[in-house]
Amino acid sequence: MSAEGELPDALRLSVGERHEVAMPGLGTAGYRWDEELTGDAGAVAVEWQRGMSAEEARGRPVGSSAPERIALTATAPGHVTVRLSQRRPWESGPPRAEHTIEIDVTPP
Secondary structure (H helix, E strand, O other): OEOOOOOOOEEEEEOOOEEEEEEOOOHHHOOEEEEEEEEOHHHEEEEEEEOOOHHHHOOOOOOOOOOEEEEEEEOOOEEEEEEEEEEOOOOOOOOOEEEEEEEEEEOO
């Protein structure tokens, strides 16, 4: 898993391998990360975890935003571009933040 603030630009995964990336959160201000996949979209499955466990929340100031975690699981060989954008769902216009991850998936 990548630590919060360490966002990879590229990943090389084998089929069945899973990689988690912690995205800086601003949920208390209404911002949320979402993804758009292009390329061999069936090569990667995406899951989001939003919020903090009780253990993670310990020691953080009240009202601080939790990181959002995206889990990328390689499901078939191919190449996928994951475009991540952070925005408020009710607002139009450009996102507050963006990041792109290029993923190459190889056979097991």
